[in-house]
Amino acid sequence: MKKTALLAVILTGALLILSMENFPSWGDVQSPASLHLSRHFIEKSYEQTLTPNLVTAVLGDYRGFDTMLETVVVFTAALACFLVIRLPRDVCTPGLFYYRHTRTGLVVRKHDACELPGENPTFERVDSDWPPHDVVVVSTCRMVIPFIQLFGLYVVAHGHYSPGGGFQGGVIFAASYVLLAVSHDLRTLVHRLNERVTHLLSAAGVLLFFGVGLFGMAMGLNFLDYGALEGVLGMSLASGHSLGILLVEIGVGMTVTAALVIIFKLLSSRGTVTEGL
Amino acid sequence: MHDVVLTILPLLFGSFLAILAGWTRSALVYPLGVVALALSTGFCVKLLLGVLSTGTATYLLGGWSPPWGIVFVIDTFSAGMMLLISGSALLTYLAFRAEIIEGFAEKTAAFVALLLLTVAGHMGIVATGDLFNLYVLIEVAALSGYALLGYGSGRAPLASLNYLCVGSVGASLYLLGVGYLYILTGTLNMADLAQIMLAAPVTASLHGAVAVILFGLWVKMALFPFHGWLPGAYAMSSPVAAALLAPLTTKVMVYVVIRLLIGVIPGAAIPEALPDVAMLLGTAAIFAGSLMAYRQIDQRRMIAYILVAEVGYMVGGMFIGNRTAMTGAMLHIFADALMTLTLFLALGSIARQRGEMVLANMRGLFRTMPFTMAAFVLGAMSMIGVPPLFGFFSKWYLLSGALESGQYLFMVGLLVSSLVNVVLFFRIFETAFFDEPGESVRDIEHWSRVTPLAVAAVLLIVAGLSSGLIVDRLIAGIIPASLI
Numbered sequence: 001m002k003k004t005a006l007l008a009v010i011l012t013g014a015l016l017i018l019s020m021e022n023f024p025s026w027g028d029v030q031s032p033a034s035l036h037l038s039r040h041f042i043e044k045s046y047e048q049t050l051t052p053n054l055v056t057a058v059l060g061d062y063r064g065f066d067t068m069l070e071t072v073v074v075f076t077a078a079l080a081c082f083l084v085i086r087l088p089r090d091v092c093t094p095g096l097f098y099y100r101h102t103r104t105g106l107v108v109r110k111h112d113a114c115e116l117p118g119e120n121p122t123f124e125r126v127d128s129d130w131p132p133h134d135v136v137v138v139s140t141c142r143m144v145i146p147f148i149q150l151f152g153l154y155v156v157a158h159g160h161y162s163p164g165g166g167f168q169g170g171v172i173f174a175a176s177y178v179l180l181a182v183s184h185d186l187r188t189l190v191h192r193l194n195e196r197v198t199h200l201l202s203a204a205g206v207l208l209f210f211g212v213g214l215f216g217m218a219m220g221l222n223f224l225d226y227g228a229l230e231g232v233l234g235m236s237l238a239s240g241h242s243l244g245i246l247l248v249e250i251g252v253g254m255t256v257t258a259a260l261v262i263i264f265k266l267l268s269s270r271g272t273v274t275e276g277l
Numbered sequence: 278m279h280d281v282v283l284t285i286l287p288l289l290f291g292s293f294l295a296i297l298a299g300w301t302r303s304a305l306v307y308p309l310g311v312v313a314l315a316l317s318t319g320f321c322v323k324l325l326l327g328v329l330s331t332g333t334a335t336y337l338l339g340g341w342s343p344p345w346g347i348v349f350v351i352d353t354f355s356a357g358m359m360l361l362i363s364g365s366a367l368l369t370y371l372a373f374r375a376e377i378i379e380g381f382a383e384k385t386a387a388f389v390a391l392l393l394l395t396v397a398g399h400m401g402i403v404a405t406g407d408l409f410n411l412y413v414l415i416e417v418a419a420l421s422g423y424a425l426l427g428y429g430s431g432r433a434p435l436a437s438l439n440y441l442c443v444g445s446v447g448a449s450l451y452l453l454g455v456g457y458l459y460i461l462t463g464t465l466n467m468a469d470l471a472q473i474m475l476a477a478p479v480t481a482s483l484h485g486a487v488a489v490i491l492f493g494l495w496v497k498m499a500l501f502p503f504h505g506w507l508p509g510a511y512a513m514s515s516p517v518a519a520a521l522l523a524p525l526t527t528k529v530m531v532y533v534v535i536r537l538l539i540g541v542i543p544g545a546a547i548p549e550a551l552p553d554v555a556m557l558l559g560t561a562a563i564f565a566g567s568l569m570a571y572r573q574i575d576q577r578r579m580i581a582y583i584l585v586a587e588v589g590y591m592v593g594g595m596f597i598g599n600r601t602a603m604t605g606a607m608l609h610i611f612a613d614a615l616m617t618l619t620l621f622l623a624l625g626s627i628a629r630q631r632g633e634m635v636l637a638n639m640r641g642l643f644r645t646m647p648f649t650m651a652a653f654v655l656g657a658m659s660m661i662g663v664p665p666l667f668g669f670f671s672k673w674y675l676l677s678g679a680l681e682s683g684q685y686l687f688m689v690g691l692l693v694s695s696l697v698n699v700v701l702f703f704r705i706f707e708t709a710f711f712d713e714p715g716e717s718v719r720d721i722e723h724w725s726r727v728t729p730l731a732v733a734a735v736l737l738i739v740a741g742l743s744s745g746l747i748v749d750r751l752i753a754g755i756i757p758a759s760l761i
Contacts, residue, residue: 020485031460035463036464062341064339066409069417073416073420076420077420079391080421080423203293207294222337223279223286
């Protein structure tokens with residue numbers, strides 16, 4: 001079986017390489033790809049969208065509908081994880097629960113007690129495979145996390161001028177939350193960003209993108225036509241497009257951050273979103 | 278003027294709102310889905326009427342004209358497909374109200390959102406006029422589909438994972454082919470691409486690109502021998518997901534191939550051996566699908582294998598290379614979707630009362646659930662190809678087309694699979710009609726489940742009787758005059 005599979009892979013690879021024989025050579029200025037669409041984008045996109053980064057202009061504006069659907073794909077991924085691996089709230093795993101008495105630091109073990117009744121200030125839940133607190137790790141991460149988040153915001157906002165944008169910035173922002181969970185524990189992360197907040201945030205991100213599109217329709221233009229932003233705050237047509245790209249990038253960033261945090265929480269806690277790692 | 282895009286926007290909007298509602302007011306989630314699907318269906322009707330009177334509709338997304346921006350292009354055939362997709366999704370959604378609200382508990386919102394997204398994805402695939410946008414929509418449709426099929430008891434997640442792996446391979450091959458075409462032509466817009474490809478030199482690379490794209494789409498549509506994912510995915514999952522996706526996914530992929538063949542890829546760019554390979558695979562799919570359907574115990578799995586054979590019908594029909602057969606393949610998309618919908622809706626109702634869908638559990642159904650069984654009989658008769666049901670007419674076109682071109686093996690396949698279907702379905706009818714229901718059986722037929730099912734079943738007759746009209750108004754104008 002393995003040999004047949006290997007043979008099939010080699011055969012397919014050989015066929016694919018053979019089929020590349022008529023490709024234009026690397027970097028050929030006369031190739032169809034550099035003559036047809038790219039020329040128009042290179043000549044016109046700055047004038048039309050006031051966005052020096054051509055890639056952002058193409059992704060965010062000319063092919064904005066693709067980008068919206070890609071954001072929907074990220075949103076779908078989070079929903080899919082939630083639907084498939086989230087355990088029902090009344091299921092208790094792992095079946096053993098540890099609580100620490102806050103005053104004395106004494107840890108007690110209980111069966112079948114996911115949640116202590118009511119807010120209980122004297123006991124706090126700790127992970128069953130809980131590693132001891134490490135002051136160095138915790139304080140270092142505490143100092144680093146705000147800077148990571150600031151950098152994430154910068155990447156989202158600076159996509160017009162340099163490589164970046166909503167997807168990349170969103171991932172960096174989500175990484176700061178993952179670091180929080182790794183350095184403290186998952187419960188700290190859930191306390192900061194609970195399930196409800198992350199789900200609402202992921203939907204709000206795509207809604208912002210969608211809303212920019214609907215605004216175009218409300219102003220009598222086509223769906224996702226950022227030209228509708230002309231005249232808002234006294235903007236010209238091109239800077240309206242630039243603002244439109246910024247708005248949708250912020251939406252993308254929100255959805256990507258929320259979706260990655262949702263997926264991380266579900267995977268690391270085996271679907272319980274209470275403890276893990 | 279926004280009709281084209283308004284068919285899809287309510288579904289996307291509805292899915293985002295469903296998540297917001299799910300975490301704030303969960304009672305609103307189900308009605309939200311009904312409103313979104315009903316709006317979408319309404320706009321599809323409006324769009325179809327508009328396209329019938331004024332001709333092909335185009336919509337520039339973002340206001341950028343092609344080839345720089347993305348366009349939706351709707352002709353009569355695609356408008357019909359859009360209505361088919363949204364309408365069948367609406368019927369499924371209404372029929373399975375109880376399952377959707379009770380069966381998913383706190384996950385109802387996520388399920389409804391994914392359901393709306395997958396319907397939006399399938400409709401977008403039909404509407405778009407851009408090859409890369411098509412890929413993104415395939416991703417949206419497929420990813421949400423995997424999740425819907427993966428939620429279920431027993432082996433459903435495993436079957437869905439299997440589907441995910443195979444489906445991703447298919448989608449990647451399609452994307453690879455699109456990349457090839459972009460390198461060779463510098464464009465992604467279908468109309469623009471068709472122009473450039475007519476003038477482009479026919480090279481091995483062009484043939485390679487076309488072959489890779491078609492190959493990827495064949496994997497996605499479960500053409501034999503790439504059908505491995507289909508029976509498991511549709512037989513193991515929850516009845517809602519199966520009834521939603523079984524009429525859509527394979528048919529929409531067949532639509533994409535037909536769209537590419539008749540509107541984008543010129544005849545010279547298709548490798549010479551490819552139509553023969555396709556005919557061979559299509560015929561093999563019919564025989565293999567029928568044979569394997571015969572061996573199944575679970576009735577849902579049996580219908581899934583019949584679907585494999587039906588894909589063979591359509592692939593064969595489109596590659597025979599004459600007008601009649603192409604008409605048959607296009608008509609069969611509608612027919613197959615409608616009868617699959619009817620059968621899966623009926624089986625869903627039966628499964629709710631009787632549990633596992635094996636033959637022994639279907640005793641006495643005609644007495645206890647007469648309306649459901651009547652609809653099931655109509656669906657089954659259509660699958661067999663009994664006039665005046667819809668399935669007969671498309672099969673007739675396919676048979677005559679095959680006869681015109683002398684594809685006798687394909688004809689034999691069509692007839693054999695009809696005969697096998699007779700055996701398969703009469704086995705069920707016999708058990709359900711003659712055997713006594715057990716003592717403990719308390720079947721309930723509720724009007725809310727029977728009505729959508731009855732609509733689907735009656736549509737089989739109505740569409741069958743008006744199939745001449747469908748061919749004249751929706752299909753005939755789309756097939757290029759060069760295809761005789």
